[in-house]
Amino acid sequence: MFDNEIISLILKGNRDKYQILVEKYQPMVFRTCMGFLHNKDDSDDLTQDIFIQAYQSLSKFKGDASFSTWIYRIAVNASLNKVRKTSKSFFFQRFEKVFGSEKSIAFEIPIPDTENPENILIQNEHREWMQKALNSLPENQRTAIVLSKYDDLSQKEIAAIMNTSEGAVEALIQRAKANLREKLSSFRKK
Amino acid sequence: MNCQLCLKEMEATFGEKLSGVSQTQVEAHIAECETCAKSYQLMKLANKVMEAEKAEQSNPFLSTRIMAGIEKLDQCKEGFQHISAYQKVLKPVLISISLASALFIGVLAGNIYKPVQPEYKIPIEMSYMNDASLESVNLFANE
Numbered sequence: 153m154f155d156n157e158i159i160s161l162i163l164k165g166n167r168d169k170y171q172i173l174v175e176k177y178q179p180m181v182f183r184t185c186m187g188f189l190h191n192k193d194d195s196d197d198l199t200q201d202i203f204i205q206a207y208q209s210l211s212k213f214k215g216d217a218s219f220s221t222w223i224y225r226i227a228v229n230a231s232l233n234k235v236r237k238t239s240k241s242f243f244f245q246r247f248e249k250v251f252g253s254e255k256s257i258a259f260e261i262p263i264p265d266t267e268n269p270e271n272i273l274i275q276n277e278h279r280e281w282m283q284k285a286l287n288s289l290p291e292n293q294r295t296a297i298v299l300s301k302y303d304d305l306s307q308k309e310i311a312a313i314m315n316t317s318e319g320a321v322e323a324l325i326q327r328a329k330a331n332l333r334e335k336l337s338s339f340r341k342k
Numbered sequence: 343m344n345c346q347l348c349l350k351e352m353e354a355t356f357g358e359k360l361s362g363v364s365q366t367q368v369e370a371h372i373a374e375c376e377t378c379a380k381s382y383q384l385m386k387l388a389n390k391v392m393e394a395e396k397a398e399q400s401n402p403f404l405s406t407r408i409m410a411g412i413e414k415l416d417q418c419k420e421g422f423q424h425i426s427a428y429q430k431v432l433k434p435v436l437i438s439i440s441l442a443s444a445l446f447i448g449v450l451a452g453n454i455y456k457p458v459q460p461e462y463k464i465p466i467e468m469s470y471m472n473d474a475s476l477e478s479v480n481l482f483a484n485e
Contacts, residue, residue, distance in 0.1 A: 186395045208415070283391070336384040
């Protein structure tokens, strides 16, 4: 069954059909959220919010673009809004870090128990560098690199989501990679 | 191959495995150039972090949570439609009017109250009197 057929059934009142779309697109929406938030629990919550928001806006889906493009746009906008809100509350996170228990917000790469503790510390440090470097990118570069590396989308698909040209997407990805490399080099020097 | 070309090739794959002629040339260059070798290591590290995050799986019950959230949303909408016009409009308006009236009456009551003025007024000449220059009454009594 095509996405447009499922959507027309949902709009007629067949709510249960929405689960088909959820199960189909949930992994890709989750990966996009992980690219921005780097935290599994936050990404789960945001994925839930995105699908609920998509359901509420389903009547506005005109069918000009594919449903996947449409939901990617919602996912990217929701992730960027979440990142902006998180950065505003950064001050309070620092306060909690000093005076209270800090909720872990960073993603941890699963490391075998047999790994050397020193290596674990180094790997955690590298992970933090990478997440800081990604978070420091401008929003459009960050969006392009997340959609390219996390969702494995082609430049054409990314251009449709970001409503720009393929050439612009290519330039954004190249600049993002160069910026990431420079940021990581600067962290290493410190 | 110079550093600029080497970086360009490495950035194109960004830590993923190189192939073909590029692989040979880049490997030859990074064997000699420490800076490019470090940059290559950093890109590999970045790629490793991204791959690990990408491999992460969402909560297996997430779709159930989403459908439950949507069902709750629809129930709230239906519940709101069944609420009468009194509940939707009149009740909030009446509560607002009551609060405004109570505030107005309170201010009015506060303005009605006036403190009682004392009947006896001290003459203004008394304020010019200097106690230190007054003679003691005992002085007159002992004369």
